[in-house]
Amino acid sequence: MNKTLLGVGAGTVLAAAALAFPAVGNAAAQTAGATSTVTSTVTSTVASTPTPGTGSTPTPGPSGSTPCDTGRTAPNPPTAPGTPEVVQVILNQATLRWAPATDPDGIVCYSVYERQGGVDILRATFRPAVTEGSIILPFPSIGVPWEIHELYVVATDANGVSGPKSGSVMVKIYNDLVSPPIKCKVDYKSKTWNGGMSTVISITNTGSTPLTDWSLLFEFPSAGQRVTWGWSAQWNQTGPAVSARGLEWNRDIAPGRTLRVGFNGTHTGTNPAPKEIYVKGAHCV
Structure with missing residues (x-):
């Protein structure tokens, strides 16, 4: 099957804001395919800090899009994190939550990737090893009403060794520009x-x-x-x-x-x- 990425042109475009709020924790999931190519995109947001003494888990934005692994291998890499679930989607910002990976040396960060047309795109890296965070995804191209993003998580330990992928979750992002009907x-x-x-x-x-x-x-x-x-x-x-x-x-x-x-x-x-x-x-x- 011949595969291409979405991205089509349209005629007149009407500026009309649209919000999408998928059901919390009810996104469809499937196992991601094998990695072929990794591409980085730049996303940087200040991480939030938990209230002292509460013991709450922080929900940060990404600390950057630079991979936190060193490419090292080890006999006992981290386990795969749990398949992420969608907490909420507001415009093109998606908040995900996943079960932690385990490793005897400790987990230092999680990386969120998007699988897109056979390419793995790094969308965000979360440090320290938190298990919930928000990422910014691209809006669909003009003339495309919505796009589905396939996201998964990879854990990296204190030695810079990354483990296997988690399962994938699908996040639907709607366009904030609506095309008029055509004949x-x-x-x-x-x-x-x-x-x-x-x-x-x-x-x-x-x-x-x-x-x-x-x-x-x-x-x-x-x-x-x-x-x-x-x-x-x-x-x-x-x-x-x-x-x-x-x-x-x-x-x-x-x-x-x-x-x-x-x-x-x-x-x-x-x-x-x-x-x-x-x-x-x-x-x-």
Whole structure:
């Protein structure tokens, strides 16, 4: 399956603030894949300090995005932290909490990474070894209504040795810029069999001008639905979120014309259709 990152353009953009408050501690989780590349981003926030004598655990912002491990290896590295849970999301700031890792030499820091298109991006490092903190995630690109970020945690001990990844949690960040509806029609048809599916999506341009550089974005309702490969588009899936973009030969849809794209996939018992499908980040009218 050909994978690409989300990032599409849009026409007119209306400035309308939107807040997202996912349920506390109820985010979907899955095990992260193998690391291929690590990329750093710069995020720096002053950490908060617990009230003296209370014994409370601090909830800091990240102390930086520099890896706290030295790349050393040891026979007994730290254990994996618990899969993080989402405490709250306000705009693009996500607060996570995880169960601590263990190590005979002591844990000195935790690093929060994002798995994005086969690349591991360091989003924050928490020192000292606290097990709850807030990080800033990027807003979606203009024309993309929301994006899902796959996050996991790695512990590092006093010798600079890092342990295995935790499980992953999905955090959904909504765009604070809303695209106006566009003139189009989307038809989603899927054939289902035991453990599999084959889906065709038809996109019709009902307007009077070309639909340029089209894109699709939707969310599978069932956790077991997965795209395995697709045709006539560049397909990508992160958690339940599925996106598609046109190829060089079909990026534009002329007025009155219909483009059909599709994919094959798997499911774990049910294969419901998405509740909403966005075209270029907007609803069809």
